[in-house]
Amino acid sequence: MSIYTYQADTITGKTVSLEQYKGKVVIIANTASKCGFTPQYADLQKLYEQYKDQGLEILGFPSNQFGEQEPGENSDVQSFCQLNYGVTFPLFAKTDVRDETAHPLFNYLTTEAPFNGFDTAEASGKMLSAFLTEKLPHFLDGDSIKWNFTKFLIDREGNVVKRFESTDEPLSMKADIEKLL
Structure with missing residues (x-):
């Protein structure tokens, strides 16, 4: 299996096969417009x-x-991303990424790249871990997505190479991206 097995709806409502990204290095991220990690869109x-x-x-x-x-409609999300962060990379329709309603792609990603904890040596990792432990402890169970802006790095064959948590800054992925390019 690979990510190419899956289809998803774009933010404009068109169903596409992820096979169209065959031969590319891909980052898949679950995102949100009203999150403390939202500025990661810029990076x-x-x-x-x-x-x-x-x-x-x-x-x-x-x-x-x-x-x-991420309370708005898909059109609101698209406008927000373009106006505030100049996003030109592909966006998909609002998607459930954990629990029983999770899109099968995210079940696959989290199976291939299990949760290895947050870097609690960093302030953001310590804060998110403490927040989830106190307010949403069930979110820490298993390998599911823990919060917005979990990022998965995929190689040119569609295989999951590495998982980066919400607290991992996108620019910290450069060395791993360059190895695959």
């Missing part, structure tokens, strides 16, 4: 601009499953 866009001509694609999947931080 994801920087990565996209820097590496797209070498074969990088970034696929954003907005989700409203974490603190209802």
